[in-house]
Amino acid sequence: MEHPENDPSYAGLTVNSGVESAPSVNPYLKKGRFAHRQLTVSDYVEGILKGNVTVLGQAVTLVESTHPDHQKTAQEVIEKCLPYSGNSIRVGISGVPGAGKSTSIDEFGIHVLKEYGGRLAVLAIDPSSERTKGSILGDKTRMEKLSVHPDSFIRPSPSAGSLGGVARKTRETIILCEAAGFDKIFVETVGVGQSETACHSMVDFFLLIQLAGTGDELQGIKRGIMEMADGIIINKCDGNNVDKCQLAATQFRNALHLFPMPDSGWSPQVLTYSGFYGYGIKEVWDMVYKYIDFVKDNGYFQHRRNEQAKFWMYESINEQLKNSFFQHPTLADMLQAEEKMVLEGRKTSFVAAHQLLDAYFALLH
Ligand code: GDP
Numbered sequence: 588m589e590h591p592e593n594d595p596s597y598a599g600l601t602v603n604s605g606v607e608s609a610p611s612v613n614p615y616l617k618k619g620r621f622a623h624r625q626l627t628v629s630d631y632v633e634g635i636l637k638g639n640v641t642v643l644g645q646a647v648t649l650v651e652s653t654h655p656d657h658q659k660t661a662q663e664v665i666e667k668c669l670p671y672s673g674n675s676i677r678v679g680i681s682g683v684p685g686a687g688k689s690t691s692i693d694e695f696g697i698h699v700l701k702e703y704g705g706r707l708a709v710l711a712i713d714p715s716s717e718r719t720k721g722s723i724l725g726d727k728t729r730m731e732k733l734s735v736h737p738d739s740f741i742r743p744s745p746s747a748g749s750l751g752g753v754a755r756k757t758r759e760t761i762i763l764c765e766a767a768g769f770d771k772i773f774v775e776t777v778g779v780g781q782s783e784t785a786c787h788s789m790v791d792f793f794l795l796i797q798l799a800g801t802g803d804e805l806q807g808i809k810r811g812i813m814e815m816a817d818g819i820i821i822n823k824c825d826g827n828n829v830d831k832c833q834l835a836a837t838q839f840r841n842a843l844h845l846f847p848m849p850d851s852g853w854s855p856q857v858l859t860y861s862g863f864y865g866y867g868i869k870e871v872w873d874m875v876y877k878y879i880d881f882v883k884d885n886g887y888f889q890h891r892r893n894e895q896a897k898f899w900m901y902e903s904i905n906e907q908l909k910n911s912f913f914q915h916p917t918l919a920d921m922l923q924a925e926e927k928m929v930l931e932g933r934k935t936s937f938v939a940a941h942q943l944l945d946a947y948f949a950l951l952h
Contacts, residue, residue, distance in 0.1 A: 657818040693862075695872065707733070754902075797820070797839070798820070818875065
């Protein structure tokens with residue numbers, strides 16, 4: 588259309604007509620049957636079982652959604668996928684920020700896909716992402732090689748909710764990924780606080796990435812975390828850091844000797860490697876697979892998964908009970924009033940809690 592400014596009375600000022608936009612940015616893009624309509628539970632299940640990663644990604648979004656309708660659909664999808672899940676090895680990978688998790692996972696992923704084939708999903712548990720409104724863990728941009736690998740699926744941590752909520756969503760995502768044919772699952776978590784415990788409770792092998800430091804690195808690492816590890820790997824064993832890493836490995840080995848033998852019957856191993864230069868990667872994965880064979884033989888593999896399933900049942904109950912209490916509309920005002928009384932010293936915490944719970948139970952009747 589001609590612009591009115593092109594009228595001769597607007598001398599000195601002409602406006603060219605714009606470039607017409609193409610009917611489609613990518614005319615070769617195939618419009619899949621899932622493209623433009625609301626998927627049903629069976630669409631999701633069918634897509635997932637066919638290994639369609641677009642549908643898988645959409646289903647994971649549903650799992651992460653807090654919308655009650657989405658939650659309901661998600662639960663139905665999960666239930667239908669459950670019989671097809673479980674056929675994988677699940678490895679937890681933890682380390683403090685800067686330990687080299689993403690560099691390592693990139694290398695590890697490429698290694699296992701090359702050596703063992705199959706498909707790999709990288710998930711994450713990062714409760715801190717609720718505050719920052721965005722998770723760095725499991726971020727594709729940090730895993731350059733894996734993110735373009737056709738057999739990988741990378742998903743950052745769900746970012747809404749409590750640690751329990753975030754972890755539950757990651758666990759449910761594992762089920763969907765397995766049903767979609769992902770037979771290797773990495774769960775990345777940051778090595779501070781409670782998130783390792785959550786990660787440990789959903790994996791078959793828990794790998795702890797450590798760095799060699801000042802010689803007293805053992806002081807900084809909590810006993811509980813070391814006890815969870817099935818393998819401790821010391822990263823950045825390259826350049827002039829090699830001696831320090833080997834010294835750290837010896838210290839970790841000595842420290843582990845002081846712990847009782849884990850229920851698995853497997854003594855955790857300590858290895859050094861370099862994620863950046865790719866040294867020692869094979870040894871790390873030989874160890875993981877040796878462990879898997881070992882615990883499959885002695886029955887611990889299934890035992891651990893059963894224990895985890897039980898744990899998650901109780902976790903879900905806890906979570907839902909808490910939500911039902913704290914999100915009860917009638918209780919919200921009462922909670923505030925009671926809290927005020929406690930703060931003013933007019934009631935003890937115990938009495939206030941008791942009265943609130945009594946009120947809650949009365950509301951349920
Ligand atoms: P993350 O925070 O645990 O995910 O750690 P990154 O993978 O982002 O690594 C943190 C820094 O350590 C980056 O600058 C990496 O380049 C570096 N880094 C990671 N692995 C190695 C390694 O094996 N050797 C050396 N020298 N540097 C490494």
